[in-house]
Amino acid sequence: MAADKGSISNTGEKKFNASAFLTQPIKYIRSLCGPEMPHYKLTYFGLKGRAEIARQLFALAGVEYEDKRITFEEWPALKSSTPFGQLPLLEVDGVIIAQSITIARFLARRFGYAGENDIDAAKVDGLADTFADYFTEQKNFFPVLIGRVPGDKDALYKEVYEPARDKYIPMIIEHFLKKSTSGFLVGSKLSYADLLLAEHVSTFQEFLPHNWDKYPELLAHRDRIQAIPALKKWLETRPKTPF
């Protein structure tokens, strides 16, 4: 029992290794669980941006990963070695997956945040695609809002952003939030669509405190989602970046 180091006994049972358990309990228990856990490495800039949903999924699932944050100076050297010349990238046991929503969907599927059946998964995906359409429609506004591109913020807000917001948000509220009995956008469980929406609502509220005055349902949804303990903890402890 004392210095076994978890050896297999004659009966085929592994003997309990008390010292390993006491010094590195998680590692020891993992070693008993069989094959190595997958190794995840998420590469992005030191921003929330297009990697934040993936990071939130890891936090919700309680899964360890390497949260690699590169600088803008390091990026050009790395760019040509990436599948599509972009970040974020997720490396899973040596395989590289690109495209932020694909990464989110992949992790969500693995960890159980992608809908409870394939029909719900399709609804979650469809919502994510609709967010993408909405973001695309106001893509000339966001860089000006966050100060990365010069421009007339107020004019773009009125002419570009508000019409996009008022086209998409009511549909999301009517077809998903109001029809939900769970408080989640699709089905009865949290999905990555909820994370996309809540994060977007938070980011825009930080820059534009009255942006969601007409849509209290979104603020309520955001509050519900961000109260989930594992997510709340991540939001409190994640590196602070403006966007």
Place this chain on the structure above:
Amino acid sequence: MVHYKLHYFGLYARGEPIRQVFALAGQEFEDTRYSMEEWPQHKADMPFGQLPVLEVDGELLPQSMAILRFVGRRFGYAGKTDVEQAQVDAIADQFQDYFNEFKAYFVVAVGFAPGDKEQLFNSVMIPARNKMFQMLSQILRSNGTGFLVGDSVTYADLLLSIHVAGMDGLTPGFANDYPRLLEHRQRVESIPALKHYLETRPFAPF
């Protein structure tokens, strides 16, 4: 028996990859095609006021890529493991970005908007095409199976072959600088179920 009904226009565009998955799978579906005149009456019935929508036993699923992924996964044309599925999805996402990039040219080329088609072809379409086609040729080369992901046809292959065929129809010789992609199109189109489908499908301008 599950009942599938695809709601779309009489176009290839965002509906055709979905139709071709049904064809590959040998799965019957109701192929509803709205005319431009009747569409406004049905718009409010659709979750986001857009087409395509796939109706599955009464459930309405919007967004072409989400639908494509759904049928791809149900019928086995989406990648064999979750990692492969993510690689197929990533290519689909890249197609979406690419379509957004050359949209300004496309709407003029098919007559939906006024503009200088020649100028837009050179300034918008060609750079976008070259970037995308180079990446896809590289993916085909490294994968080495003749398909984009894994060793059999997925909806990523359909997105590519349909795009090459469609653009070649608009501008003959569109993909001639990319022999790997021409070869890929031949390979996909000669899959028996697809070959038969292509010979019998209703014609559409794009």
